[in-house]
Amino acid sequence: MIELTKADGLWTVTLNNPTKANALTGAMLTELAEIAEDATEARALILSGTGKVFSAGADLDEARAGLATSDVWERLSGAIAALPCLTVAALNGTLAGGANGMVLACDIRIAVPQAKFFYPVMKLGFLPQPSDPLRMAALIGPARTKMVLMAGQKITAEEAYTFGLVDRVVEPEVLMQVARELVADSLAADPQIAAGIARMCQ
Template sequence: MIELAQDGGIWTVTLNRPDKANALTEDMLVELCEIMERAGDARAVILTGRGKIFSAGADLDAARAGLATSDLWERLSGAIAQLPGLTIAALNGTLAGGAMGMALACDMRIAVPGAKFFYPVMKLGFLPQPSDPARMAALTGPARAKLILMGGQKILSDEALSIGLIDRIVDPESLIETARALCADTVAADPEIARAIKRMCTGRA
């Protein structure tokens, strides 16, 4: 249910469970963690999904069994955030719940028109994963992060773009092509220069 394609220094990781809105099971989360933890040599990583929803978050049965509060979510977002290459979340549709963390950890987020973004963790009686609120607030500002996390608001792609939650809205037909184009300069550059620029942008120089 997780697909990995490697081409020209670009790793494309695809959630492939469209019949279940790409909801994540424990096995899927473990596989995602393992892929990201060995992606250090990738020049760029694109994270996307099959179908019209990027991910509904945790699989409901798995969430009830404890996955909603698993440390796997933080392990995954941490592994993405530590990657030296360029990371892009190519969001093929709605992004919800704990799955938000992996997109927030990416360097860029592009999304199709009409995608929705929401994180109803407080309503469900859980805390968000530890790094998610700070990453969201760094993109949107603290008040808008609270709008999503505490106000329970569903943000459409147009508003998500205007508040900085995503960086570009892209037609579905060209989503992956656009993501690959955004990777092109990084893939062609001297790896050490590309990595140094990323460190400078993230304050880790």
């Protein structure tokens, strides 16, 4: 359900469980965290999904059984945020729930026009993972973060772009092409220079 390809320094990670809207199980999250922890050798990383939804968030049965409060979410987002290479989330569709964490941890986010963004954690009776509100507020401010987390608003791709939650909106047929174009300079650069620039931008 997690696909990983490596080519010339580019790691492409794809969520591939479209019949369940790429809902995340504990096993999938652990595999994603392990990939992110191993990706220190990557020169760029692209995170995407198959189908019309990037991810519906946690698998609901597993969420109720304890996954919603597992530390694996923070393990995953922390590993992505710590990578020295350029990371791009190429959102092929809607982003929901805890799946926001790994996306917020990426350096750049691009999305298709049909994507929606929501995080109904409060409605489900859970707190968000600790770093998620901080990263979201750093991008879009505390009021808009509360619109998502407390007012339960679904944000369109256009609104997400206006807010600064995503950096570019592109048509589905060119989504991965644009993602690869965004990482092209980093793939060609001296990795130490690229990592140095990343540190300077924090």
